[in-house]
Amino acid sequence: MNTLRVARTLQPRGLASSQMVARAASTTAHTSAASSVIPVSNIEAQWETLNSKEQTEVYEQLLEAQKRDWKTLSIDEKKAAYYISFGPHGPRKPVDEPGSGLKVFGLTMAIVGAAGVAFAGMRSFGGEPPKTMTKEWQEASNELAREEKQNPLTGITSEGYKGKGHVA
Known part of the structure; x- marks a missing residue:
């Protein structure tokens, strides 16, 4: 009888359909079974302050709600389900x-x-640079490379070479 009254309030005109009666019966049975139902509105702000038992209750509450037709879920329930599934927690x-x-x-x-x-x-206490780093040594290395015809395709002895060779 109580279920029929709830169904009639949900459907203002005409008789309550069997689907409406079943849905109303499931919601009244669910709310009586879980006396400490935590509201799911603004669950993003509440989630971190809930203990693990309350988080589990909210999770199970939303699992049961998602088994129903998604068109009957409220916006808050949909947002809470998304946040619990994909939110930045854990x-x-x-x-x-x-x-x-x-x-x-x-x-x-x-x-x-x-x-x-x-x-x-390290540079200040390193001392003198090695003798191979002097300009004279590098120019002598270029002359030696030309005498020995090193790298004739792209190097210092190639035709039309305009690079510096071994001089840094």
């Missing part, structure tokens, strides 16, 4: 918190600066 929670890009950039610049200081220190 293993899909972002690793970096907002604003961490500036921190990463600052640390990267500090490491590059430390590497520059280390490079300058």
Whole structure:
């Protein structure tokens, strides 16, 4: 009798169809079985504050709701089902918190600066460059390459070569 009243309120005109009575019976049975039903509106804001038992209850509640026709689901139920399935929580929670890009950039610049200081220190205490890095040695290497006809296709002894050869 109570189920029929609920079905009549859902369908204002005419008699309640058997489908409406069955749907109303399932919703009243479900709400009486789960006395502590958690509202699914704005589940995105509530999800992290719920304990695991409440999260499981909401999940099961939405599983049962999704077994019905999707046209009968409310917008809040559809949004909650999507958030629980694909939302940024649990293993899909972002690793970096907002604003961490500036921190990463600052640390990267500090490491590059430390590497520059280390490079300058090594250059200042490194001593004289080797004798093979002098301009005279490199020009002598070019003459030797021409005498021995090194790399005749594209190198210093090729026709029309206009490069510097071994001179840096």
